[in-house]
Amino acid sequence: xxxxxxxxxxxxxxxxxxxxxxxxxxxxxxxxxxxxxxxxxxxxxxxxxxxxxxxxxxxxxxxxxxxxxxxxxxxxxxxxxxxxxxxxxxxxxxxxxxxxxxxxxxxxxxxxxxxxxxxxxxxxxxxxxxxxxxxxxxxxxxxxxxxxxxxxxxxxxxxxxxxxxxxxxxxxxxxxxxxxxxxxxxxxxxxxxxxxxxxxxxxxxxxxxxxxxxxxxxxxxxxxxxxxxxxxxxxxxxxxxxxxxxxxxxxxxxxxxxxxxxxxxxxxxxxxxxxxxxxxxxxxxxxxx
Amino acid sequence: xxxxxxxxxxxxxxxxxxxxxxxxxxxxxxxxxxxxxxxxxxxxxxxxxxxxxxxxxxxxxxxxxxxxxxxxxxxxxxxxxxxxxxxxxxxxxxxxxxxxxxxxxxxxxxxxxxxxxxxxxxxxxxxxxxxxxxxxxxxxxxxxxxxxxxxxxxxxxxxxxxxxxxxx
Numbered sequence: 001x002x003x004x005x006x007x008x009x010x011x012x013x014x015x016x017x018x019x020x021x022x023x024x025x026x027x028x029x030x031x032x033x034x035x036x037x038x039x040x041x042x043x044x045x046x047x048x049x050x051x052x053x054x055x056x057x058x059x060x061x062x063x064x065x066x067x068x069x070x071x072x073x074x075x076x077x078x079x080x081x082x083x084x085x086x087x088x089x090x091x092x093x094x095x096x097x098x099x100x101x102x103x104x105x106x107x108x109x110x111x112x113x114x115x116x117x118x119x120x121x122x123x124x125x126x127x128x129x130x131x132x133x134x135x136x137x138x139x140x141x142x143x144x145x146x147x148x149x150x151x152x153x154x155x156x157x158x159x160x161x162x163x164x165x166x167x168x169x170x171x172x173x174x175x176x177x178x179x180x181x182x183x184x185x186x187x188x189x190x191x192x193x194x195x196x197x198x199x200x201x202x203x204x205x206x207x208x209x210x211x212x213x214x215x216x217x218x219x220x221x222x223x224x225x226x227x228x229x230x231x232x233x234x235x236x237x238x239x240x241x242x243x244x245x246x247x248x249x250x251x252x253x254x255x256x257x258x259x260x261x262x263x264x265x266x267x268x269x270x271x272x273x274x275x276x277x278x279x280x281x282x283x284x285x286x287x288x289x
Numbered sequence: 290x291x292x293x294x295x296x297x298x299x300x301x302x303x304x305x306x307x308x309x310x311x312x313x314x315x316x317x318x319x320x321x322x323x324x325x326x327x328x329x330x331x332x333x334x335x336x337x338x339x340x341x342x343x344x345x346x347x348x349x350x351x352x353x354x355x356x357x358x359x360x361x362x363x364x365x366x367x368x369x370x371x372x373x374x375x376x377x378x379x380x381x382x383x384x385x386x387x388x389x390x391x392x393x394x395x396x397x398x399x400x401x402x403x404x405x406x407x408x409x410x411x412x413x414x415x416x417x418x419x420x421x422x423x424x425x426x427x428x429x430x431x432x433x434x435x436x437x438x439x440x441x442x443x444x445x446x447x448x449x450x451x452x453x454x455x456x457x
Contacts, residue, residue, distance in 0.1 A: 001331055008292055008309035008355050031356075035333060038351050041310075042331075051309065053356060079345070103422025105400065106333060108345040109352070190421040191334060 003041035010053045014166065017054055018141055021164045024050040030166060031055070032075060032114035035106050060113075060168060063087060070172040074113025074137075079104070081112060090174060092286055093131070093181035093199060097124050100183070102191050113167040116152070119159040122193040126153060126224030128183055129170065130216030131199035136160075137169035144168070153223045176212075179203040180286030182279045185218055186271055188262060194219040195262040196272040198251075200279040204287045208238040215247070215280075220257040220272050227251040230276060239284050247280060248273035294358040298323070299367030307354045314338045316354035317364060325365040325395050329424070336423030339396035340364050346403040348422070365395035368402070378402060381440035382433070384452045389427030397423050401437045410441055 011017040021028050029048035031037055032055070040046040054060065060075035063084045070091070072081070081087060082098035101107060101115075101124050115125040116136065126149075129136075134149045138161055147160045154160060161167060175181070185197030197218025203211045213234050215227040229250035234243045257268035291306040298321060305320050317326050317340070326349060329337030333351040340349045341363040368376040378398045381387070388394050397420060404411060404419040411419060416434045425433060439450050 002312075003310045005308065005310055007290055008353070010355070010358075031353075034353070034356070035351055038353065039332060051353075055356065099418070102333075103336070104404075104419060105336060105339055105346050105348045105422045106351075108347050 001042035003038070004044060004047040006041075006048055007050050008053065009050060010056045012056050012058075014057055014060075014139060014168070017052055017057060017166060018139070018164060020050070020052050021166070022141060024052075026163060028052050030117070032117070033077065033106075033110035034114075035102070035110045036114060036118045036120070054166065061111075065090075065174060068174050070174055072112055072170045072172075074117075074167045074169060075111050076113070078102075078107035078110045078112065078115075082107060091132070091172075091181055093128055093183045093201065093283075096183040097128050097199070100124060100185050100187065100197075106191070112170060116170070117159060117161055117167045119153060119155075119157045121153070121156075121221060121224050122219040123224075124183070124185060124194065124197055124218055127197055127199040127216030127218040129172075130224060130226045131181065131183075131201045131214035132172045133201075133214055135171040136167060137171065138162070138165040139168040140165040146171070150226065155223060175201070176203050178205060178211075178287050180283040180289070182282035182286065184275055184279055184282075186275065193262070196220050196257070196268055196275055198272065198275040198279045200276070200283040202234070202280065202283050202287060204239075204284060210234045210237060210239060210243075210284075213280075215251070215276065217251065217255055217272060220255040220268055222256065225255060227254060227276065229254055234280060239280065244277045244280060248277045251276040292355050292358075294355055296354075296357045296359075297361040299363060309353060309355050311354045312350055313340075313342075313352040313354045313357055313362075314349035316357070317349060317362070320354075323364055323366050327392055327395055329392065329396075334422075334424065335393070335396070336400060336420075337393055337396040339399040339423065341399060341403065344403070344406075346400045363399070365399060368398070376402075377440040377443040378405070378436070381436040381438075381443065384449075385432050385436040385439055386452075386454075387429060387432040387436035389425070389429045393423060393425045393427075397425070397433055401440070404437070405441050405444060409445055411437070413438075 027049035031053040062073040087094040181201035183199045185194035199216040202213040213231040230247040233246040252269040252273035327337035329335035338350045
């Protein structure tokens with residue numbers, strides 16, 4: 001399959017890339033890892049006139065801790081996230097999620113910025129970002145602006161990013177002591193989109209009380225979804241059969257999956273509840289370790 | 290509009306003017322006439338088109354040739370010198386009957402190469418996760434796993450596993 005013809009630009013600075021995006025407007029698409037964009041172009045679901053390849057811009061790929069925040073550059077590859085010692089030490093959820101994203105070759109190309117900016121509710125990082133309370137940094141002609149993750153996903157392939165903006169960084173608060181996180185998705189085979197996916201981060205105090213919780217869901221809603229009622233069901237109490245049951249039930253009720261080859265709506269609601277329960281337990285176990 | 294690119298392929302620099310929409314796998318097969326890199330699914334699922342781009346295994350059906358400008362590529366043809374000894378992975382696949390039809394083999398080997406560079410002694414589970422992006426439609430995975438272990442042992446300079454078929 002061959003994409004429709006387009007013009008290729010490979011800016012060497014962020015400034016240059018932003019100028020190109022402004023000049024070409026809606027006819028331009030940003031090429032990051034390319035493993036969503038190029039397949040769409042080959043299938044001609046996307047036919048941009050200009051492809052702006054940002055891979056030559058230095059300084060957009062990093063994982064670092066700074067001022068109480070974890071900062072991940074938009075161009076950071078999934079493989080780097082998968083093997084990062086900093087992330088292994090503080091955010092086990094990243095090793096969980098990257099292992100389940102596509103396959104090793106795709107992870108050598110795919111970027112976290114692309115995964116989020118694509119705005120696909122079937123992608124895995126959005127749910128993780130919801131659970132971790134991330135902030136997305138968009139850089140445009142007027143400089144940087146911060147977008148809270150709860151205001152980032154708008155609709156089908158739609159995000160708060162404006163034309164001329166590039167997702168340059170993701171900021172995540174470093175976890176408080178007693179915090180654990182976990183992600184799992186059910187998939188039919190390697191590289192498949194999730195039948196359902198659940199990301200959980202929670203903090204448990206010395207008395208065993210859950211003091212904060214973030215729960216995000218993958219591919220069971222038209223947009224990446226925060227399971228707010230499930231979060232409320234477990235905060236302020238110790239983890240018990242009762243709170244687990246409620247959290248699972250609320251996630252099942254509040255999500256809005258569609259029936260497809262991966263399962264019926266009823267099945268997806270059911271397994272979403274099951275995985276919510278399991279991920280709360282796994283995150284709690286890690287929190288208390 | 291054509292773009293001029295220079296790519297180092299298996300140690301040799303190649304310069305060509307290409308359409309931006311030309312896929313890297315087509316550049317390798319059709320412009321450079323190196324057909325060891327295969328096209329299977331053409332949708333980044335099967336891994337037959339796996340090559341090393343600056344040392345990292347990637348699927349060349351989902352990369353534009355222009356993205357490889359200024360970079361180095363290794364394909365299956367670059368693993369062993371012509372007429373010289375085979376790469377341990379090539380030898381391992383041969384010794385362990387890890388080729389059935391052979392279509393997936395170049396991609397399997399190019400993927401396994403990076404896997405062994407990161408982990409010289411992988412477990413069976415690590416190998417299976419490591420080649421999760423490569424499909425063998427002959428389903429010859431057992432012998433492929435053995436071939437990767439055999440190559441790892443050879444590269445570590447250890448005693449080689451028995452390659453005789455085991456009847457149980």
